[in-house]
Amino acid sequence: MRVLGIEGTAWCASAALYDAETDSVLIESDPYEPDSGGIHPREAAEHMSEAIPEVVDRVLTAAEAEHGPDAVDAVAFSRGPGLGPCLRIVGTAARSLAGTLDVPLVGVNHMVAHLEIGRHRSGFDNPVCLNASGANAHLLGFHDGRYRVLGETMDAGVGNAIDKFTRHVGWSHPGGPKVEAAAAEYTSEAEADADGADLLDLPYVVKGMDFSFSGISSAANDAADAGVPTGEICFSLQEHVFAMLTEVAERALSLTGADELVLGGGVAQNDRLREMLAAMCDARDADFHAPEPRFLRDNAGMIAVLGAKMAAAGDTLPIAESAVDPNFRPDQVPVTWRSGESVARVPGDTGANSGGAPTADHRGAEATVTVDGDGGDSRVIKRRVPKSYRHPELDRTLRRDRTVAEARLTSEARRAGVPTPLVYEVDLPAGTLTLQHVGERDLAAALDERWTEAVGRHLGRLHGAGIVHGDPTTRNVRVGSSGAGDAETDGESSDAADAGPSARPDAASRTYLIDFGLGFHTGHVEDHAMDLHVFEGSVRATATDPEPLIAAFEAGYEATGDGEVLDRLRDVANRGRYR
Ligand SMILES: C[C@@H](O)[C@H](NC(=O)OP(=O)(O)OC[C@H]1O[C@@H](n2cnc3c(N)ncnc32)[C@H](O)[C@@H]1O)C(=O)O
Ligand SMILES: Nc1ncnc2c1ncn2[C@@H]1O[C@H](COP(=O)(O)OP(=O)(O)OP(=O)(O)O)[C@@H](O)[C@H]1O
Ligand SMILES: [Fe+2]
Structure with a gap:
């Protein structure tokens, strides 16, 4: 099969021919380069209307010269997300070409194409994907026939966040490559001076597997206004932004149990980002x-490659249903072209997750956990390990701040009536905490409504005390009896699950929140809503039937928390980031 793909969501007018038999891709592209500032939608659309016919013609001519008049078996196009005026031009071109050639039309989600090209080229079976593009930044994992968004930016896309700074200092679009070059120059000069590169302290914002760039863009602009050398800002911006992306990618691998990562998107051309991700995976x-x-x-190559997979699966579009969608989310796409296992598997029965074997080691995304002792007085020793991908100074600061926050907030939450482990010892130089061993297993391994309801109650109470957890995933909740004399077996717990939430009035006292390292004090409704969003995201990423679990969670929150937070949660979840 040979598929002609067309791309034109924002800046790149591109056409490609993918030949599935030889696995070869011919790409012809014509970028729009704004004279000043960022991408202007009207100018971009004008560019598309001139450039799309030209790139399509070049590809079609080459295809027909080689393969004759029946060179193309299907036409695939980027249906969204992207700028509406650009998408409409691409859609019209694709419909008319499919009509002229009398071949099927395939509507491709641009973000899923960024992911699938990595899966295709790597040969990986079931990777987590980090999309690091201009207008987006998110982590995707396959689960039950769809790509779930495991984590994403809460505001700007990663490229846009960097470009915002380069516009501020008067550099032309796109800014990413210029930041990379300036950072490289700064570090090589700093090394030659023997002083080493200075790392500016910039906002580093990770919430579960979500993250935010708005603070860091503004802080970088302020630093420029204050006269900090541009090279130093570029270097520091990269170190912070890419460490955030690498950290959430590691969390996604840890949460899903996946052992493959693919990278996509324009920012992925950055060597430092690739270096960090490779080091983390290694x-x-x-x-x-x-x-x-x-x-x-x-590029249209990725559109043609995914288009071929979709066409082979019979996933084509009647013209009447082929409207473009500027807000097309990757998790809306039914994945017709692949079968097989979900990436998101429930963490298994190894290490501390089993809650059983004492002295077992567990490696989370951040820390190693060793269980010491047996029975009611067993303890866990948690050590935040240095991350080689991160700048050493940033690494030290993050590990120290999180260890301090975890010790303090674990105890404060307990005083506010939320079950948490007792904190026995804090050793800051070693980066270790010694905590009471609580619960029998992680909630991720025992998802049922009575526990999620209890988590809702606990978060309501925690927020009432002005604390957010910061990372309330199903891996950071322990459930089941703690200590001797109240042993619960697997059999009993599944019977109880069948009987529904009300069968366990004591569930709340045996549901423990752990891992407060990303927590902080705040009374802001938005921050409280983010906690709920993170919890629900982790349930959706791993549960086969998440809705009843989420309904129970929200009912629990409603019983102890503030209704305004639940209202805000809808806003957070519905915020479009594809405009
Ligand atoms: C919806 C679609 O239109 C959009 N496209 C898009 O964002 O173009 P993309 O090619 O994936 O990414 C462009 C971004 O990639 C950045 N970029 C390019 N080279 C870079 C580099 N070496 N380092 C950092 N950023 C880089 C640019 O500054 C720009 O912000 C998207 O995929 O989100
Ligand atoms: N106090 C505790 N009692 C029982 N088990 C614990 C305790 N603390 C940690 N664990 C176990 O160790 C695992 C990892 O701990 P923790 O979440 O604190 O570290 P982490 O590196 O941040 O992990 P993750 O990235 O998976 O959240 C938990 O999922 C849990 O199974
Ligand atoms: Fe893109």
Whole structure:
């Protein structure tokens, strides 16, 4: 099969021919380069209307010269997300070409194409994908026939966050490559001076597997206004932004149990980002793949490759249903072209997750946990391990701040009536905490409504005390009896699950929140809503039937928390980031 793909969501007018038999891809692209400022939608659309016919013609001519008049078996196009005026031009071109050639039309989600090209080129079976593009930044994992969004930016896309700074200092679009070059120059000069590079302290915002860039863009602009050398800002911006992306990617691997990561999107052309992700994967024995640059930035090759897979699965579009969608989310796409296992598997029965074997080691995304002792007085020793991908100074600060926050907030939450482990010892130089061993297993391994209801109650109470957890995933909740004399077996717990939430009035007292390292004090409704969003995201990423679990969770929150937070949660979840 040979598929002609067309891309034109924002800046890159591109056409490609993918030949599935030889696995070869011909790409012809014509970028829009704004004279000043960022991308202007009207100018971009004008560019598309001139450039799309030209790139399509070049590809079609080459295809027909080689394969004759029946060179193309299907036409695939980027249906969204992207700028509406650009998408409409691409849609019209694709419909008319499919009509002229009398071949089927395939509507491709641009973000899923960024992911699938990495899966295709790597040969990986079931990777987590980090999309690091201009207008987006998110982590995707396959589960039950769809790509779930495991984590994403809460505001700007990663490229846009960097470009915002470069516009501020008067550099032309796109800014990403210029930041990379300036950072490289700064570090090589700093090394020559023997002083070493200075790392500016910039906001580092990770909430579960979600993250935010708005603070860091503004802080970088302020630093420029205050006269900090531009090279130092570029270097520091990269170190912070890419460490955030690498950290959430590691969390996604840890949460899902996946051992493959693929990278996509224009920002993925950055060497430092790829270096960090490769180092992170190496440290946890995961495989990492980033396709070659022509497949990373926006291009029609990825559209043609996914288009061929969709066409082979019979996933084509009647013309009447082929409207474009500027807000097309990757999790809306029914994944018709692949079968097989979900990436998100419930963490198994190893290490501390089993809650059983004492002295077992568990490696989370951040820390190693060793269980010491047996029975009611067993303890866990948690050590935040240095991350080699991160700048050493940033690494030290993060590990120290999180250890301090965890010790303090674990105890404060307990005083507010939320079950948490007792904190026995804090050793800051060693980066270790000694905590009471609580619960029998992680909630991730025992998802049922009585526990999620209890988590809702606990978060309501925690927020009432002005504390957010910061990372309330199903891996950071322990459930089941703690200590001797109240042993609960697997059999009993599943009987209780069948009987529904009301069968366990004591569930709340045996549901423990752990891992407060990302927590902080705040009375802001938005921060409280983010906690709920993170919890619900982790349930959706791993549960086969998440809705009843989420309904129970929200009912629990309603019983102890503030209704305004639940209202805000709808806003957070519905916020479109694809405009
Ligand atoms: C919806 C679609 O239109 C959009 N496309 C898009 O964002 O173009 P993409 O090619 O994936 O990414 C462009 C971004 O990639 C950044 N970029 C390019 N080279 C870079 C580099 N070496 N380092 C950092 N950023 C880089 C640019 O500054 C720009 O912000 C998207 O995929 O989100
Ligand atoms: N106090 C505790 N009692 C029982 N088990 C615990 C305790 N603390 C940690 N664990 C176990 O160790 C695992 C990892 O701990 P923790 O979440 O604190 O570290 P982490 O590195 O941040 O992990 P993750 O990235 O998975 O959240 C938990 O999922 C849990 O199974
Ligand atoms: Fe893109």
